[in-house]
Amino acid sequence: MNASSATPLLDTVSTPEDLRALAPGQLRQLADELRTETISAVGQTGGHLGSGLGVVELTVALHYVFDTPVDRLIWDVGHQAYPHKILTGRRDRIRTLRQGGGLSGFTKRSESEYDPFGTAHSSTSISAALGFAMANKIKGVAGRGIAVIGDGAMSAGMAYEAMNNAEAAGNRLIVILNDNDMSIAPPVGGLSSYLARLVSSGKFLGLRELARRFARRLPRPLAQAARKTDEYARGLAMGGTLFEELGFYYVGPLDGHDLDSLVPVLENVRDAGEGPILLHVVTQKGKGYQPAEDAADKYHGVQKFNVVTGEQTKLPPVRPVTPASLPRRWLPRPRRTTRSARSRRRCLRAPGSTSSPPPSPSVRSMSASPNSTP
Template identity: 60%
Template sequence: MTHPDTPHLDRVAGPADLRQMDDRTLARVADELRSEVISAVSETGGHLGSSLGVVELSVAIHAVFNTPMDKLIWDVGHQCYPHKILTGRRDRIRTLRQKGGLSGFTKRSESQFDPFGAAHSSTSISAALGFAVGRDMGQPTGDAIAVIGDGSISAGMAYEALNNAGHEGRRLFVILNDNEMSIAPPVGAMSTYLSRLYANEPLAKMKSLAEGFEAALPQPMRDGAKRARQLVTGAIQGSGTLFEELGFEYIGPINGHDMGQLLPVLRAARARATGPVLIHVCTVKGKGFAPAENSSDRGHGVAKFDPVTGQQAKSKPNAPSYTSVFGQALTDEAARDPSIMAVTAAMPSGTGVNILADRFPARVFDVGIAEQHGVTFAAGMAASGLKPFCAIYSTFLQRGYDQVVHDVALQGLPVRFAIDRAGLVGADGATHAGAFDLAYLCNLPGFTVMAASDEAELVHMVATAAAHDSGPIAFRYPRGSGTGVALPERGEVLEIGKGRVLQEGSDVAILSLGAHLDECKAAAGMLEAEGVSVTIADARFAKPLDTDLILRLARRHKALITVEQGARGGFGAMVLHELAAQGALDMGLCIRTMTLPDRFIEQASPDDMYADAGLTRLDIADTVRQTLGLERKVVQFRP
């Protein structure tokens, strides 16, 4: 079926079709592809701005290179919507980020055109070098092309890969997609450096023309001409671009929205490259859709929207988000304590520290996509006597784990870790799930680990962390709206390692950690309607455990159920270790630990994901029944 608005795109069933088209037709395909991306994302929501910025680049790469034999790796992967449309997934593009639908990132299991999955940044060059070695060792793979943004290339892992790739000297293509706009304005020297290259575009064009002229000269004359040009431009020996110093052939900057530049440059690079090549492409995030181009974040992550006006669908007003509650609580604490600082890794608004930055800008540090550096930087501040709050999503804190262990825990430094997006997060799927932080932090000596059951508890935990100077402390909280509880005027400092009992019963104790407490209360209500007497406790602390509370629950009930929004090896495991050490398992206590299952949970709504994980109120109630040996009763409610 053809569409009147996309006659040229309709002729593309896969990249092979692009290779039969002339350059003028490819430019039209790009225009139609942009319209298709806007139309699709208006229905699904998602990463709009980054995808619009690479429309022409997506068409040009697939038209020039022989994908899927040539391996195209997108970094971060959230800009892959045009790529997915061109690679046989157009008919499913409106299932993006939904249950059973296309992933919002590249995914190996989804298509042969996605050779490497990415949803965390700065991995593409390392992976591409791996493919290049595979090719050189006789594996059935062609060229490797990494497309990496200026924000992603600021991370240390990208430098490590560039350095290694330059040293290896293998044929490899890195396309630097420089849009001068990552989620937050990219920070640091690399951004300034790229901006300076961008500003010197006429010089770059002159350089490429001069090099082309020199290349046609006999060798002795060529060397003389090159020396003469270096004297004129001041580009003396040793002052090439950083990428040239690392061993890459540098081409650019070129206009990433001009097919007349993109296609010839990519063809020339593919025809002539013998070693690693870096092609510096300048693009505009949100290109071609004014509401995205004019937005402060260039339409990074959008809800469903009107494709004509760009007006995003507003959700009904609800309780404040955990993120905003954290940001406000931290700002209130910082107003009373000038030693409080905040560190974030390219996510000031995502973590809520922008609220603090608006009031105390000198006390917020955005280190860019550099979690390793951010954690050790915070450790240094803590060692100096400051009180740093390191605000990093659970899924991204994984990237700085060695630093958490070696630089923070081992030295007992009081870095405060604010861990947003704990638990399952919905449309971003398994790559962004905050599943592992309880397991990876609870095993570190001297760490204090808290989990907020509602937004009021989060305010108390911010105050507790601010007051805690004897070692590292972390508190986790989920994505999205809070429960709607009243917020305290000021957070109270909680007693370290002490939980609370919300209601007393006699048959079973449900010990909850974190934001699943409401599900536990709902399960208890169902069980009580069937005659089961339920105690509900909120652990508050995964480490140190409230041993007195846990032993009391174990002694006074037939069964103990722990519930957490995390993987095996976390809170439930800590409780089991403690009960075993205290001999509480020797007396026939029935205990069950409810965690995320030992598999990755695919994208869906958070409710659907928890249902898939077996962690709904129904699952909790069923676990209690099975543990107590009860049949499920059907309760008749009469009007």
């Protein structure tokens, strides 16, 4: 490690393989350094800041737990993917974000194998992850589809259409609901974290499957009542009944900045025998950078800014576009009348006549006669 560097641990991580070689106790330091690097880079280039800072811990945990790029990680919209780009071999170009010939401000397939799906439009991630999951399932090869989608994007019909067709993917599909506006439900201290770890654990899922097998031997009305009791009991404790009705196993809400909770819950989700699973994490836009925490709306997308003060570079005023301000080559040229055209018009007009010449046959044929219409 470089002792003089502000990011000594991050300096040793070029790819997720390097990240997975770290001890769990090092992840907190890595997340802090990743946040520092993200702020520094966006301060020089401008771009989407708040949403990326909000998923730093989630990004670290996902790449630590899952086998990316075999497991296809898809970021909805993609403007929160700057930390993801830094961890996936693009740190040396991160200060070319949104510059000519530089890195895209969104995930882009041609940039990296860790970007399996090009984004920029909202609410497409679950459909894409479902497609990858089903393709791998049909081919019998390894690989999950993991969609990270915000609570705003989750409100679109396309997201629900994908979830409505997701049950066949089973445990190969994982949806991470990134609730960064607390518009669905906030995590409630240690109890929420404990419940998330409990209901995603192998022991709980095994006991639940044993109860299901027993319930199948009961008369059908009793079996259905047992299933509903399971759903609504967990719904009362944790919420997520809507997702259960769509065929998902719901886990959460969970503090998306608590790596000590995120990592074990994601490991349980990864190893679960049933699915698809929806993990609900609550994050804060601009986490770890005070100006962005205080004004999340102003720091969603930013110009270049002073990292110390948070003050953004002011753009020069835009001058109104007028004909006088345009280059002459852009202005339309007046039509020129050729000598042959002027001569033809004189020939078609009798001397002293002021009437227009008769229309040509082609023009006359285009005029509808009274008897030509049905």
